[in-house]
Amino acid sequence: MRPSGPNQSKSTPSLLPIPKKKTKEKGIKGRAPASAGGAAVMAPASTSTRAKDLVKPAPAKGVLLGGIGDLDAAVSLRLHALFLPVPRLILKALEVAGDGRIWLPVPISLLLISTTTSSKVSPLLVGLVAGLVLDILFVCVAKLIVRRPRPAYNAAGMSVVAAADQWSFPSGHSSRAFLVAAFLAAAGFPREVLFLWAAATSASRVLLGRHYVLDVVTGACLGVFEAKLSSLLLSSMCGRSSFLVC
Known part of the structure; x- marks a missing residue:
């Protein structure tokens, strides 16, 4: 039995x-x-x-494209998936054939060789080099302004030469191909073959996942515009320069 008393609370610890x-x-x-x-x-x-x-998917609008970027991305993804059976080797061959690291050095080299072997310079090479330089400037400025990300399904293996190459709009391959096609066609080369190559190169950019449809369409229009500028520049130079064989 527990002891009781007034001092219990002091002597007995609480069990709660x-x-x-x-x-x-x-x-x-x-x-x-x-x-x-x-x-x-x-x-x-x-x-x-x-x-x-x-x-x-990654945002596909860019700065200036607005809501049309989403529609363009959906159509581009659909086309990319639809043409997956196309052999990748063919698409890569078209990619290499339209590479600026080939198209710019080759005409410049031919132009330098012609100046050392002859007193006259081919206007075709001058106009082509001028157009290719304009193409680099226009495409780089547009890419840096719009800053549209490339498709999220863009496969590995794409070479990035300059900082602007990480952006998608417009397509440099497409503008370059149509610049060359339009300029050479105006000079008398086979029009059908040239524009077929340019169209195939542009389509390969969408099928490889490098670009959206709007990128290559805008690039094609830009290339034709650049070819026209080069032709006008060449016509002006032919009237004033004696070293051009016009």
């Missing part, structure tokens, strides 16, 4: 459990509580969330 303070911290929604070291530990995302993130 002392409630513990809750130490569990409330984390932000979607985030686990902070660890002992004070660093927040991210809760693992659900499988469905990760799957959605993987298939979610």
Whole structure:
């Protein structure tokens, strides 16, 4: 039997459990509580969330394209998926054939050779080099202004020569191909063959996933415009220069 008396509370310790303070911290929604070291530990995302993130396409609008960029991206993705059976080797061959690292050095080399072997310079080479230089300037400026990301499904293996190459709008391959085709066709070369090559090169950019449809269409129009500028420049030079064989 327990002793009773007024001093019991002083001599007998309390047997009631002392409630513990809750130490569990409330984390932000979607985030686990902070660890002992004070660093927040991210809760693992659900499988469905990760799957959605993987298939979610990158923004395709750019600065100036607005809502048309989404429609263009949807059409481009559809075409890319539809023509997947096309052999990639053919598309890569078209990509290499329209590469600026080939088209710019070759005419410049031929132009330098012609100046050393003859007192006259071919206007064809002068106009072509002028057009290719204009193409580089116009395309780089447009890419840096619009800053449209390339398609999310763009496969690996694409060479990035300059900082502007990371952007998609407009297509430099397309503008270059149509510049060469329009300029050489005006000089008397087979028109059908040239424009067929230019169209195939432009289409390969969409099928490879490098560009959207609007990129290559704009590039084609830009290339024809550049060819016209080169022709006008050449006509002006022919009337004033004696070293051009016009």
